[in-house]
Amino acid sequence: MSIRLYVSRDAGAVSVGADEVALALEQAAARRGVAVEIVRTGSRGLYWLEPLVEVATPQGRIAFGPVTETDVPSLFAALAGNTPHLLRLGATDEIPWLKRQTRLTFARCGVIDPHSLDDYRVHGGYKGLARALSLGSDAILDEVTASGLRGRGGAGFPTGIKWKTVAQAKADRKFIVCNADEGDSGTFADRMIMEGDPVLVIEGMTIAGITVGASKGYIYIRSEYPHAVEAMNAAIVAARRGGYLGANIGGSKRAFDLEVRVGAGAYVCGEETSLLESLEGRRGIVRAKPPLPAHHGLFGKPTVINNVLSFAAIPFILAEGAKAYADFGMGRSRGTMPIQLAGNIRYGGLFETAFGVTLGELVDDIGGGTFTGRPVRAVQVGGPLG
Template identity: 60%
Template sequence: MKIYLPLDSAAVALGADEVAAAIAAVRPDAQIIRTGSRGMVWLEPLVELEIDGIRHGFGPMTPADVPALFGDLSAHPKAIGPVEAHPWMAGQTRLTFARVGIVDPLSLADYRAHGGLTGLRRALGMTKAEIVQEVTDSGLRGRGGAGFPTGIKWKTVSEAVADRKYVVCNADEGDSATFADRMLMEGDPFTLIEGMIIAGLATGATKGFVYLRSEYPVAIRVMTEAVRMARAEGLLGASVLGSGHAFDMEIRVGAGAYVCGEETSLLNSLEGKRGIVRAKPPLPALQGFMGKPTVVNNVISLATVPVILDKGAAFYSDFGLGRSRGTIPLQIAGNVKRSGLYEVAFGLTLGQIVDEIAGGTASGRPVKAVQVGGPLGAYFPRALFDTPFGYEDFAGKDGLIGHAGLTVFDDTTDMLGMARFAMEFCAIESCGKCTPCRIGAVRGMETVDRIAAGDPAAIPLLTDLCETMKSGSLCALGGFTPYPVMSALTHFPDDFATTREAAE
């Protein structure tokens, strides 16, 4: 009997290891396969049993629910039926996450059986320029937040002249409500490895690094073992799959600084220096790691490349809208009924995501705001819920998609308090390189406190300060912190006015 149960960090935090132990105690003969998560976090730990070739789900499981798995399954109180038919799964377009939750993440045989390495084998028969063009034509943009066209970055590195080039994967996933990178690395590590190898082929890079945050111990363990296995199987090393192309990689663990999610801070840390922002130019694509041309891409960007090389640029670019092509892994968190990861083509409205996919608030109260893009993203009120989920569409409403993390708040949330949190977060996490970020965030906290104390003259000061931070900061931390502050002030003025009236 095969039983599938996630090793995913969220599932483990919710008791997956205890459920696995209970299964082993009741049925020692059962084969327990630890997979990634299907993304239905509100149903974790989710146990799956294969019945007549179809995997049926049961969740959220507890050890007390285990004995019933070996009785009348139709009567099991946690039964959700065939997992693939569940509305959460059936409505998705799973490309990057096609294997996550299905395969044993540390089985290369499983990976190959589910289409793995097909993209790499095709890339091995192409020239550097052809690979770069395929990625360019797909419309893939950086999924780490900036949305910069991946093909342009690769072309710059590919055409640069140097004795050594690098591929660096930014796995320092520090934004709140973002967990796609972690889920991908824990559930399908070989797709990231394959994507990095293809990036190496496209640019002439022979060495890669995954910069992984220390807060992800499961991802560190899985990725480290996957790299070891890939090297042992000839996927990494002096001759990738016997092709004569050299590419090797290693895992580096960061120390938890939020600013190291910014690519130049990350490169400094990777070199053993203090994690502070570098001024640009020079661009990392020309002078990156150790002063050499370097591709720096997010986990999801690199993990999507094998799909593009396998299915073709036209297949991938057929999804989405405008300049937002392909699919995006929505990470839904906060006060919601159904939290988790949902991969879908760009173009759904924010309202569809919050009301239909997430199911509204867990509290049952009205939705007041949704913050999209992590702690630096703008707060969108229900009046903006008709905004399509696309890079330009959100930018047009003074917001950003970022890493596609969504945090939902109900009508009890104090938006003035949320604005203060944004400034406090920036003050704590600033690397101190530039004055608008280092000083502006501290002054911003003080100014918000003046508003809370009933000083109406502080509101125009806060607006001016935010404009200064946006225009003067060297990286996204200081430059985007004004977005949540100003959106809170603009869309929820009553939360700022109430304190003034009370003081008066």
């Protein structure tokens, strides 16, 4: 008998005991003489159910949660004997909170092993880069522009216009910078994707690099995210080893490489120009604009700066086409938005859906109202500066 189990290595899951549960599962298997493979994934974003344990079956994954160390003996007995268990939630994909989402950016998060490049590719990874390499710069810009993707960092600036400005700038060097300085309280989507599907961010940044003619990129992560720093560094090593970073990316004649830089946690460095100051080794202070970073950015060179979720949306757009992405959403807001529900709410977590959902639906229906059961008095949208 052999069992494959999935337990999250996401910082949110680890904080409530995922590491201890994984260890207890290993020990329980050893005591019973059962061969067990424990795959440490990212989180699916159902944080009220963490630690979530998933079991691979011929019919798909079956979820149990939230599981504690003390639940492991009875859980293992149920698995070994194929008997019911109180924590059984049924097929993971059929959990209503997960099933009603439209997961484009977070489709692999919680599903794959974030340390495995093979796992990433098996689940559709690097299809976007392959198509981008066949298209060329102008056609990529047309796709990104037609998709309607706007910056997911808060400003909502059209990504296609930003990239086109850098692509048309004349310079001996250009840079790609990923703003992963997620500083607002109650936010965790950037961290989740970096820990659960880091190669997605790398692929998005690589596509940006070949589009605008940049050969170097930097991911600026706040020091409070050690798990994300470790995951991104491991993914960069794997991508480099697999031929997707460095010279001749994806078998082409294009070159692009990445480096993680860790910030000291200054809130102001979430603003793009102070982030650039910090990257250059100076104190993080907001620069006067103009000049814009697209013309005069990192080290005075034309620079694309987008946040994690913006880069993470790019591979889907290139793999499936601009129309497939733009078909979601409404008005000038196309595609999906990963929404973070936190605070005094019954079902806190990551909910990805097309634009158009109302605040009432998010708080009362999807979020289940307040955790305390009292009426909702106020909702803070977009973090403390919202």
